[in-house]
Amino acid sequence: MKPTKALHDLGQSLWIDDITRDMLDSGTLRKYIDDYSVTGLTSNPTIFDNAISKSDSYDDEVKRLFKAGYSGEALFFELALQDLSRAADMFLPVHERTASVDGFVSLEVSPLLAYDTEATVSEAKRLFERAHKPNLFIKIPGTKEGLPAIEEAIYSGVSVNVTLLFSSQHCIDAADAYMKGLERRVAEGLSPDVRSVARSSSAAGTRRSSTRCRRS
Known part of the structure; x- marks a missing residue:
């Protein structure tokens, strides 16, 4: 049994303090949920700043949003909401299985x-x-x-x-x-x-x- 599964079975909720679009697109977050018993995720502006500035995964969407009139914080939160909405959907089965006790994602x-x-x-x-x-x-x-x-x-x-x-x-x-x-x-x-x-x-x-x- 994986140590993370053992912790989960003892009643510990395992959350990760990170999110990137690459994690979502590559299946990494899905693997964390399915293979390592991760049951939640949190984020903050610094995490998203690193995600956006250190990857080209956001480039096309940034250009699209900018043309649509988004800029500054409005653009930032639109990108963050896109990522966290996808993550929330992945954790929804956990949320439902635990009667809304777990399976959350966080936006600051x-x-x-x-x-x-x-x-x-x-x-x-x-x-x-x-x-x-x-x-x-x-x-x-x-x-x-x-x-x-x-x-x-x-x-x-x-x-x-x-x-x-x-x-x-x-x-x-x-x-x-x-x-x-x-x-x-x-x-x-x-x-x-x-x-x-x-x-x-x-x-x-x-x-x-x-x-x-x-x-x-």
Whole structure:
């Protein structure tokens, strides 16, 4: 038995922190899912910057989008949504098999919005609706400005991957924002089934926290 399969069977969700169009086109991501029990994927602007700048796989689509009037961040997010939509479809069987507990992909809002709560909420909702995938997380930082955005996004039915948490208190604050969003939904008779996970960070690097905020 592969070590990754053994970890999976013990209840550990294995996510990869990378995505490129080459991974999708070559079948590499499919192999990760089928052969190595990978059950999720996350991304960030740096990952996509490296993917786009170090490969010619995006060249034709960049030219097409540019001619269609896309530029700057609009062009970037269109490319990211294309890739993550394909990845989300690959992970959808996992998502369905686990009753929406696993099988997610993640897209981060623009870091330029880090200090703007209202703009973060607006962009999170726009990206979530634009992708129209049940297994897409929108990544929002657990900062002072990010916490109310997390609450509002959850309230609006947007699944959230909370990032940039550097202490146990940050994790507690993120969980509190999540619960507040759910409580507002329940109070209005809306479904509380809105998922969230949290990522803890340290000086040694970033890892997915073993503790997730979930609603069954």
